[in-house]
Amino acid sequence: MGSLVEELVGVLGAAQVSADETVLASYAVDQAPVLDFQLPEAVVFAGSVADVQAVVRLCGAHKVSVVARGAGTGVSGGAHASRNSVVLSLERMNRILDLNPEDETAVVEPGVINAALNEAAAPHGLMYAPDPASFRTSTIGGNVATNAGGLRCAKYGVTRDSVLALDVVMADGSLIHTGHQTFKGVAGYDLTGLFVGSEGTLGIVVGATVRLKYLPREVHTIAAFYPDFRQAAAGVLAVGRARVQPAIMELLDGGTLAQLDEIHGSDLSVRGRSLLLIQTDGFGAAAEADVVRSVLAAGGARVSTEATAEAEQLVELRRNSRGAEVDDQYRVGEDVAVPRSRLVDYVAVLEDLAAEHHVNLKVVAHAGDGNLHPTFWVDRKDSAVDTDAMERLNLALDASVTAALAMGGTITGEHGIGQYKLRWLGLEQPEPVRQLQRRIKDLFDPAGILNPGKAI
Amino acid sequence: MGSLVEELVGVLGAAQVSADETVLASYAVDQAPVLDFQLPEAVVFAGSVADVQAVVRLCGAHKVSVVARGAGTGVSGGAHASRNSVVLSLERMNRILDLNPEDETAVVEPGVINAALNEAAAPHGLMYAPDPASFRTSTIGGNVATNAGGLRCAKYGVTRDSVLALDVVMADGSLIHTGHQTFKGVAGYDLTGLFVGSEGTLGIVVGATVRLKYLPREVHTIAAFYPDFRQAAAGVLAVGRARVQPAIMELLDGGTLAQLDEIHGSDLSVRGRSLLLIQTDGFGAAAEADVVRSVLAAGGARVSTEATAEAEQLVELRRNSRGAEVDDQYRVGEDVAVPRSRLVDYVAVLEDLAAEHHVNLKVVAHAGDGNLHPTFWVDRKDSAVDTDAMERLNLALDASVTAALAMGGTITGEHGIGQYKLRWLGLEQPEPVRQLQRRIKDLFDPAGILNPGKAI
Structure with missing residues (x-):
């Protein structure tokens, strides 16, 4: 695998690629129980959409998996490294690209911290509603990947309800844009909703347009x-x-x-x-x-x-x-x-x-x-x-x-399946429903390089 | 095609199948502009999930398309008959199967009229929030098929935001259940969201579990x-x-x-x-x-x-x-x-x-x-x-x-693409995004019998 790391360094520069054992170990897991500890081949710190595309393409060529990662605050192992993988950290892509108080929307890179978006929105009387317990450290990208919930969901909805549009790097390295900048939009299938909560298994979210809600005065x-x-x-x-x-x-x-x-x-x-x-x-x-x-x-x-x-x-x-x-x-x-x-x-x-x-x-x-x-x-x-x-x-x-x-419940209200909850998924979803999801996964990622063994 | 109609009558009974010219004509279109008028081969009035499964299987065997239809109040031609099709009316499947004031949910058949659900919910201090202008006559199934909006969306969200789970008859006649009875649930991919707004092109919604909101007192x-x-x-x-x-x-x-x-x-x-x-x-x-x-x-x-x-x-x-x-x-x-x-x-x-x-x-x-x-x-x-x-x-x-x-807008905020707006869809969505949707369509409906020529 040396050659993949060398190629990554060649394309991204040494400052964005690490094969240091300590770094590999600290990026090998998120905050979930670890069932099958694996060190990644490398940790890559993307600085741009082009970086993500390059990483996905290089990994594809080398048949190495890509495990996308925000702040690593997930508790289901969605960001656990798998065998023969590169961990792709998006934490450096942390710019709020736009915050429009009249449109009541923001466009963010995936590494923006949930609390940082709220701080930026507050002076305008706005808030980003989804507030997982990790909101001070977790990223919008990670929140999107897990369809994160939080305390305010009962009234304000989960992450899905605040996401209007996504920029997604697909398994072949191409970039697509889904959704709409407007509050409403029903053109074609809801690809945005399909990516939200898919834990980086269908594509890698490199940008999100979110709707902001009104910060309550009282x-x-x-x-x-x-x-x-x-x-x-x-x-x-x-x-x-x-x-x-x-x-x-x-x-x-x-x-x-x-x-x-x-x-x-x-x-x-x-x-x-x-x-x-x-x-x-x-x-x-x-x-x-x-x-x-x-x-x-x-x-x-x-x-x-x-x-x-x-x-x-x-x-x-x-x-x-x-x-x-x-x-x-x-x-x-x-x-x-x-x-x-x-x-x-x-x-x-x-x-x-x-x-x-x-x-x-x-x-x-x-x-x-x-x-x-x-x-x-x-x-x-x-x-x-x-x-x-x-x-x-x-x-x-x-x-x-x-x-x-x-009692008619679900095995995961807001943390996601990740790696940890796969053991129970078959109890909730019968085989035809699981099979349909596997076929969607195959359609989006035929070589199976995007975060394998997670979510479905 | 005589034999398909005969087989439909054989399975469903004559009272549920019509090949009468007047009936065919009145079920040939919804309220959209008609670009390409086609009479269906038959109109079938499903009374049960099993009826829908039988119709889809028979049509599949005869390579005849199935155009599912609620009240026909759509204004984009999502329910226009296409060449060599059977119109499958779901308006007789109009029972509210459950309304649980403590769970704040309802389970409905697709033909339940939007206003009827609201009437049933009101004595419990609840409402079904999505309120398209057609709410007195349109069905929940049709609302789901188009991801209908309405007047109250800005505060209460669109149809998608009120749908928790769906029962869907797939192109092969099999029945699947998606989603969750609970307000939150993130197990696997969001298949529910994928079906909402897909205009009967990915599957036929035969049941919906919806979340009710609080009827405002003031x-x-x-x-x-x-x-x-x-x-x-x-x-x-x-x-x-x-x-x-x-x-x-x-x-x-x-x-x-x-x-x-x-x-x-x-x-x-x-x-x-x-x-x-x-x-x-x-x-x-x-x-x-x-x-x-x-x-x-x-x-x-x-x-x-x-x-x-x-x-x-x-x-x-x-x-x-x-x-x-x-x-x-x-x-x-x-x-x-x-x-x-x-x-x-x-x-x-x-x-x-x-x-x-x-x-x-x-x-x-x-x-x-x-x-x-x-x-x-x-x-x-x-x-x-x-x-x-x-x-x-x-x-x-x-x-x-x-x-x-x-201006960063969309060609359809709430009416859907149907047949009428296909002419503009390419202006909003670039080819790779459209191609991805076509491939999803092919995955769900390989023979292309579910409402062809609509939505994407």
Whole structure:
């Protein structure tokens, strides 16, 4: 493979190509569990669309795979290196090419950080709505590749709903433009939607035109503590029944509250065994918050009367709760979604599974979407004397996924299939549907060089 | 072809198959201009998924095309019969199979009328958001086939944004299920999005799971009259600059107002040469309406102080403005969309084109989306003595499409390509993008029996 690296250096220059072992190792995986660790042949840092085209063409000629990568914050292994691959980092392509406050659109390179786009949009009274927990570090390109969700999805939609057009480098190195600059457009098939969430397996997104939404002038945050998790989940349905659409509706269970207390010295656990955090926004925010407060109080919640600042701090804690994992635990986590009416039932199933398999459980949920992130865990010190702990963790995990599917749910609400969730995909999608996707993949990438073994 | 009809009757029964000339003629076209009139071999009225599968298989065996059809309200010819085809009407598959007020979803057969779903949802405080002008007669299946828009899109999104899952009969007669029952789901490629808007060319939608939105309790309607159309278009941008998101933002020019006056005996033309109709809804409706009124008044509008009932009647008039076409005119109309910042410029271009080509112009626009429906027309009595009137109409039409594209627009915001707009598709999409779509079509429908000559 030396010759491929040499050719890459020849075309792109040495500053954009690395075969250094340390670099290869740090770009070999994203933040997902690693099932099959592989070092790439090289890491290439593209600076332009032409660079991406050159890399794809060279790799194609050498029959080497291309694993496109943003910030590597994915949690499903969509950016894990595969055997005989080059990792193509798009993080240096980080320019906001256009931000038009009248059109309410922006054109960005794939490496633009989600938060950076929001910072650029805010002075114009605009925001880029999709806000995955990783928004401070993840890239728009990565968000597009995984069709990332976030906290604000229930009201503002997922990444797909904010993407109007894409520039995509195809497997043969050609460049196409899909979609439209306008809010609406129905000319031909929805190629844009097909690329969104395809994890770099159909083409490499090198540019995106996104729609911006209005930054709400008023935000009200409500913290509602409950004696147990099931009652909190019922609160989510009660807010729905009142036909109020919050911008954010996050559910945290007792295990999550205890962990946050440990890390941040807060006293959340004292205040309740479960927390429902709700934000309303926009011109109706105050009126909506009033309805939410009364509905939740009627359902047994201790509803905060504290200053918005304090409740907002809780939202910040929630946003960071994923980053707070600790090293003295073994954990397996998921990203299922269930129909909203099944939230309470599903939470009950999770609690039963934790008890049955003698593992600990903590759950956070984008409850407005029915999207849950349950984590089963055991203390590392216990597992030293408890050799089947990992097996029990995995049994609980598998059972939690099966239970979500049995309720009409999905195995992934927003993280994507990547490499990690392929094991469950056949449980959700029957063979003809999977076969159709494989044939689409073959059509777009006949040689199979684009991020093989991911997504489908 | 007698034998195909006999076989269809044999499988489905005589009550579901017609080869009657009158029936064939009335099902030969939708509401689009007819470029190439063809009578189908038969019209089949499917009553079940199995019926659709049988029809597709029989037609495949006979190498006869299948043109799926809802209520036939499309205006791009997506449901025009083609040579050697069977028209497959789905209007009898009109059951709402499920409406779950807690999940906020509904499962419908394709022939369910848009308004019927809304009527069923309303008692639960829910609505099906996409509201094409044809909502009282068009079907959800037809809406899905064209990715229909409507008045409420700017705030609530287009059909795609409300569709969670589809049941689709493929070209080989097999049935697949795409998508998810949950609000979010990113397992595999977005096949659902690929079928939405594909006009029955990739598969036949026989069922849809849709997300319902909250029916707003409060709606405020504002009628703002302007001395000219360009100022009214500028008003749309001013509302955007105030970062208020109305549910409806409709722009009507003087020609449209005059026509409405003629039909309904109203006095709109006396009140202004252009009308901007805005509805705000939800908990913030009143506050938003206040901002809108002050912004519009500052921009030179005469803002209504009339009762909401009267302003709402204007919205009703607007909804029906398309149905008010008269027989003593020749008309050509369009469905372009432009980036919002170009609205004023584009309106100016339209007025210049009408003057240049000596034709009349009227325009209505879903202005919040930059989606315009300009119609050029001449009086039929004039055209008797003015033999190149039709040619001038078409020159103005073509120039209006080209101008929209030059501004970064699209040739179709919401009506679809169908058969009618194929003439312009090459101006919007370069050959590689069109080729990719043809290859997807070939993958899904190798024999080319599903609604050939449409959409791409």
